[in-house]
Amino acid sequence: MVIPTQLVGLRFNRVIFKDKRAFEKDWQTNHYTYDEIQKYFPNDNYGVICGSDIRVLDDDTPKKGLVELFIKTFGETFRVRDHLYFKFDNGAGKKIIFKHNDIKFEDGKGGFTNHMGELQGDGTYVVGAGSIHPSGETYNVVNDVPIKIISYDKFMKVFGEYVVGNNDNKISSINKVTYNADDDALIKEIKEKWMDGDRQNLTMDLAGYLRKERRLGLNSALSIIKNICDDCGDTDFNEREKAIVATYNKDERDVKGVTGLKERDIGKPGMIFGVEGQVNYFINRVPVFYDKSNIWWLWNDMEKRWVMSDETDILNEIRKDGVDTISSKTRVEIIAALKQLGRKNKPAEVIGNWIQFKDKIVDLDNGEIFDSTPKYFVTNPVPWELGDSEDTPTLDKYFAEWVVEDGLQDKTYVNTLYEIMAYSCMSKQFLQRMFAFVGSGSNGKGVFFSILKKFIGKDNCCSTELKLLAGNNFETSTLYKKQVCFMGEVDAYDMTNTNIIKKLSGEDDIRYCFKGKTAFTDESSTTCLMNTNSMPVSPDKSKGFYRRWMIVDFPHEFPVGRDILAEISDKEFSNLARKCVRICKELLKNKKFTNEGDLDVRIKRYEDRSNPMMTFISDHCVEDIQQNIPVQTFLKELNEYLKDNRLRIKSMKDIQKAIKDEGFEINRRVVDLGGHTSKMNCIIGIGSKWESKDDLRTQRTHLDALLPTNNPMSNQCSKPRPFASFASSDSKIELNQEKLE
Numbered sequence: 001m002v003i004p005t006q007l008v009g010l011r012f013n014r015v016i017f018k019d020k021r022a023f024e025k026d027w028q029t030n031h032y033t034y035d036e037i038q039k040y041f042p043n044d045n046y047g048v049i050c051g052s053d054i055r056v057l058d059d060d061t062p063k064k065g066l067v068e069l070f071i072k073t074f075g076e077t078f079r080v081r082d083h084l085y086f087k088f089d090n091g092a093g094k095k096i097i098f099k100h101n102d103i104k105f106e107d108g109k110g111g112f113t114n115h116m117g118e119l120q121g122d123g124t125y126v127v128g129a130g131s132i133h134p135s136g137e138t139y140n141v142v143n144d145v146p147i148k149i150i151s152y153d154k155f156m157k158v159f160g161e162y163v164v165g166n167n168d169n170k171i172s173s174i175n176k177v178t179y180n181a182d183d184d185a186l187i188k189e190i191k192e193k194w195m196d197g198d199r200q201n202l203t204m205d206l207a208g209y210l211r212k213e214r215r216l217g218l219n220s221a222l223s224i225i226k227n228i229c230d231d232c233g234d235t236d237f238n239e240r241e242k243a244i245v246a247t248y249n250k251d252e253r254d255v256k257g258v259t260g261l262k263e264r265d266i267g268k269p270g271m272i273f274g275v276e277g278q279v280n281y282f283i284n285r286v287p288v289f290y291d292k293s294n295i296w297w298l299w300n301d302m303e304k305r306w307v308m309s310d311e312t313d314i315l316n317e318i319r320k321d322g323v324d325t326i327s328s329k330t331r332v333e334i335i336a337a338l339k340q341l342g343r344k345n346k347p348a349e350v351i352g353n354w355i356q357f358k359d360k361i362v363d364l365d366n367g368e369i370f371d372s373t374p375k376y377f378v379t380n381p382v383p384w385e386l387g388d389s390e391d392t393p394t395l396d397k398y399f400a401e402w403v404v405e406d407g408l409q410d411k412t413y414v415n416t417l418y419e420i421m422a423y424s425c426m427s428k429q430f431l432q433r434m435f436a437f438v439g440s441g442s443n444g445k446g447v448f449f450s451i452l453k454k455f456i457g458k459d460n461c462c463s464t465e466l467k468l469l470a471g472n473n474f475e476t477s478t479l480y481k482k483q484v485c486f487m488g489e490v491d492a493y494d495m496t497n498t499n500i501i502k503k504l505s506g507e508d509d510i511r512y513c514f515k516g517k518t519a520f521t522d523e524s525s526t527t528c529l530m531n532t533n534s535m536p537v538s539p540d541k542s543k544g545f546y547r548r549w550m551i552v553d554f555p556h557e558f559p560v561g562r563d564i565l566a567e568i569s570d571k572e573f574s575n576l577a578r579k580c581v582r583i584c585k586e587l588l589k590n591k592k593f594t595n596e597g598d599l600d601v602r603i604k605r606y607e608d609r610s611n612p613m614m615t616f617i618s619d620h621c622v623e624d625i626q627q628n629i630p631v632q633t634f635l636k637e638l639n640e641y642l643k644d645n646r647l648r649i650k651s652m653k654d655i656q657k658a659i660k661d662e663g664f665e666i667n668r669r670v671v672d673l674g675g676h677t678s679k680m681n682c683i684i685g686i687g688s689k690w691e692s693k694d695d696l697r698t699q700r701t702h703l704d705a706l707l708p709t710n711n712p713m714s715n716q717c718s719k720p721r722p723f724a725s726f727a728s729s730d731s732k733i734e735l736n737q738e739k740l741e
Contacts, residue, residue, distance in 0.1 A: 001042045001130050003034065006078045006085070006147050010054050012037040013125055015045035018132045021284065022047065023373065028123060039370065045131035048085075050120040052093035054147070057084040058126065060117040061105055066098060066159075073158050077148035080129040080139050088152040095121035097164040097192075115192065116162055187228070189266050194232045203240045205260030207247040212257035216324075218248045275330070279337040282318045283345060287374040290342030293512075293520045297377075304359040304372040306347065306379050308481065311335060347377040353588060355425050356381035357577050364584050379481045380525075382425055383457040386581070387574035394568050395451070395576065402444035405555045415594045416552060417448065420529070421576070422583035423593075424456055424484050427525040431591065432505045432548055436530045438609050439554030445531045447564050448554075449486055452529075454565065455573055456483050462526075463487070466536060469500050477514045479504070479526045487530040489648065498540035504528050505548045533648055535610035546603045550596050613650075613658055616641050620689055627687030628669050630680045631655065637688070659683055 011031040014023035023044060024030060037046050050056055059066040059082050070077075070084055078085040096119035104112035120126055131139045156163065193202055203225060210221040221244055229237045247255060256263075282288070287299035289306065298309040298317070315325040315334070324330050353364040358381060361372050369386075372378050396414065403413040420435055437445045453461050460483040468475040479485050485504075503510040505528065509521040538545060587593070596602070608615075616638055621629070631652070639649040650658070659666060669682040 003038060003041060003046070004078070004129050004141060004144070007048060007128070008034045010034065011049040011051075012128070013047045013049055014040050015047045015125075015127055015131065017044050018134055018136070019045065020127055020134065022125070023375070027125070039368070041128075042130060042132075044375070046128045047125035048128045049125045050093075050095075051122045052091040053087070055086055055088060055093075056120040056126045057086070058082070058118050058120055059084075060115060066117050066162075069158065073154070074148060074150045076143055076145055078141075078145055079143035080126075080141055083126055085147050087147060087149045088155070089149055090152045092152050093122045095119065095124055096159075098159070098162040099164045100162060191228060191232050193264060193266065194228060194234065199234060199236075200239060200243050202264065203243040204247050205256060205264065207244040208255040208257055208260050211248055212252060212255045218245070221248070275333045275337050279318075279334060279341055282323075283338075283341055286317055287345060287347075288314060288338060288342040289345050289347060289377075290339050291346070292343075293514070293518045295514065295517060296342070297379075299374045303381060303383075304378075305356070305381050306374070306377055308379075314338065348375055349377055350427060351376075353426065353428060353584070354378075355427075355581070355584065358383065358385045360386070362386075362581055364581070364588060380427065380460045380483045381457070382455065382460075382577060382580075384455065384570075384573050384577045387571065387576070387578045389575050390579040390582065392572050392576050392579060394572055398444070398447070398564060401558075402448065402554050402556065403552060405553075408555060409553060409595075412594050413552065416550075418579065419583055419587060419593050420527075420550075420552075421452055421455065422580035423587060424452060424527040424529075425580050426527075426584055427483070429505060429524060429527065431587065431593070433550045433593070433596075434501060434505050434528050434530070434548050436532060436535060436549060436551045436609075437554055438532060438535065438551055440533050440557060442557050442560055443554040444556070444558065445554045449529070449531060450565050451568065452484060453486070455576060460484065461486065466501070466530075469504070473513050474515055476500070476510060476512050479524065480512050480514075480522075482526050485526045485528045487528060487532075489532050498538055498545050502544060502548065534612055535606055537611045543599055543603075546606055547599055549602055549606050550593055551602075551605045551609065612642060613638060613655075614662065617686065622687045622689050623685055624687050625685045628682040628684050629686050629688055630671055630682050631659075631666060632680070633688075634683055634686070 012034065013027035013031055014037070015021065016023050027047070027049070031049055032040075040046065048054060048056070057066060057070055064082055067079075067082060067084060074086070098116035098118065099114045100116055101114070104114055105116070106112060118124075127133075127139055129139050129141045133139060190202075190206065206225060207221050210216045210224065216224075222241060225240055225244060226237055228234075229240055234240070286301075289297040289299075291297065296309040296311065296314060297306045298314060299305075300307045315331065318334065318338075319325045323334070325334060355362050355364065356372050356378050359372050360369050361376070361378065362369050372381065399414045399417050400411060403409050403417065404411055423429075423431065423433070437448065439445060462478050462482045462484075463486045464475055464478050466487060500510075502508060504524050504526065508523070510524045511519060511521050513519045535549075535551070597605070617623070620637070620641070635650065635652060635655050638655065642649050656666060664686065665684040666681055667684055668679045669684075670677050671680045671682065
């Protein structure tokens with residue numbers, strides 16, 4: 001559907017779909033061109049902003065007498081429903097209100113009014129052709145002809161007798177009224193009465209209603225009536241203030257309350273000042289959504305996103321409108337109204353592959369960039385604008401120092417880190433990956449997590465533990481609507497339920513449980529990253545489990561105390577945002593990460609890092625039913641091995657459990673201690689292959705190759721040490737004959 005070409009060159013604003021209200025509160029100053037408004041239509045309605053460049057006659061009379069008089073006098077012009085579009089030859093832009101001095105017309109509410117309609121001008125807009133009326137009808141073009149330019153003087157001569165202010169001296173001091181997007185019918189009616197004069201007595205009646213019926217304080221009443229004065233061009237607010245103060249100083253028994261408004265034929269004063277009206281007014285100011293799981297969402301206009309909220313936050317916010325939220329009866333009514341209206345105010349789900357950067361949404365599928373609004377259910381904006389380039393020299397430098405090592409990981413692993421950061425920006429986990437960063441302490445993993453948290457945004461991140469996810473039904477709620485979840489060190493035997501891991505990696509429904517809320521299922525949008533020095537042992541040996549893991553080694557060790565995060569400028573983070581847009585598009589196209597390897601590679605990488613105790617037994621012990629080894633001796637030598645490999649050491653309790661889980665038996669046996677014997681707990685069926693501690697510690701592992709030898713930061717790294725191999729049991733063991741110094 002195309003906006004009529006007669007409107008090219010005019011100003012436009014966005015209007016809520018199937019509504020007449022403006023989408024944005026600053027529409028009078030932040031307008032759109034003809035080409036710009038096209039991209040929001042027909043998903044949104046749109047408005048044509050009136051003024052000196054276009055006038056629109058809006059006829060409210062039952063028989064459309066104003067329209068008939070115009071066509072009879074000036075001929076046909078472009079028409080949408082009962083709106084006639086034209087221009088004045090002198091560029092006059094002031095709004096005109098039409099009123100009949102003698103005849104009253106049915107107002108559609110069961111009453112009668114002198115009001116005939118308006119000639120829309122400065123500070124107003126009309127809903128444009130093709131938009132949808134609240135009734136469901138379309139604003140159809142009735143007469144598809146050019147927009148006519150007419151004589152202002154002739155128009156005033158023909159319509160002058162109906163123009164308010166042209167024949168009614170009592171309103172000559174006011175020449176303009178502004179209707180805002182959050183005005184409802186009652187506010188408009190009060191403003192129209194303001195235009196009729198007698199504003200001082202109307203002020204007292206309205207102040208009396210606000211005090212007696214709505215229980216608003218003096219400051220709230222002053223604020224409401226000041227806004228009405230400003231919108232109606234009433235410059236005598238000092239006089240109005242005197243009337244308001246006098247009303248509040250009276251004995252309450254002498255205040256009319258609602259009776260004063262009814263005497264003026266102002267219909268249904270509860271529309272805006274009643275509970276439902278107050279809630280509607282609030283939702284127009286601060287959009288609220290109450291979902292089917294009984295979760296409150298509040299639109300944060302500063303951050304341009306929906307934020308999970310609660311009743312207390314919302315009541316505190318609505319209290320800013322001067323509404324009593326302390327009284328139990330009023331509070332219950334407000335919450336009930338908020339729930340009903342908030343449920344109807346459901347935003348549209350995100351379409352396709354969108355990422356929000358600051359207040360702009362980037363559509364990765366077509367490259368379109370547009371504003372974030374309450375219309376869409378966006379909850380996780382990356383808090384950085386798109387930079388001017390993709391230059392990230394500081395990040396390039398540190399990423400290379402952390403993960404690049406000759407013979408282990410080449411420079412392409414820098415790209416892998418950037419891909420992980422880009423993937424973390426996306427709400428659809430289409431590659432179904434869990435990321436593990438493996439290595440000892442002081443090697444850059446924690447700093448990488450800090451950089452990612454600052455880039456993604458603190459509010460978009462969370463942390464948990466694998467054990468909690470596997471054993472606590474409510475722990476998944478921590479991850480709901482989060483972009484990134486950080487997991488800390490895990491025990492080798494922590495993971496007993498891998499089903500939740502498979503679901504968290506994406507594109508499977510996961511059950512979210514909030515205490516006191518209705519449980520629900522939804523796809524996980526959270527990228528999970530694990531910071532560990534060994535992978536957890538998993539009872540699940542299926543391909544479906546292994547294929548989800550992407551493991552990156554951090555092989556180096558650096559001295560602590562350097563604030564690397566402070567070295568990265570805001571400009572570099574913005575450039576990183578632009579880089580991530582490109583990388584995300586490449587991931588969508590290629591459907592894989594750099595260096596992820598095939599399934600066999602992923603299985604081997606995981607197993608090599610998941611159970612160092614079994615690797616230790618395979619490489620340094622012999623399984624023989626005739627032999628045994630004291631548990632204390634085994635623990636001591638294993639911890640030496642783990643320490644040398646920069647892995648977490650084990651407690652006696654951990655070792656005994658791990659040994660039994662692997663099928664070995666622990667019993668008391670007589671042990672020769674060199675001169676005397678003693679009964680000790682021994683591992684049955686295991687003997688040692690080493691003759692001395694040096695023999696054990698001089699055997700080499702793959703981590704020996706990970707330590708820097710020619711890295712530019714090598715003078716800051718610990719000295720390389722040889723280690724025992726993490727290779728699988730059938731791999732050849734490489735020996736290093738050098739002794740530790």
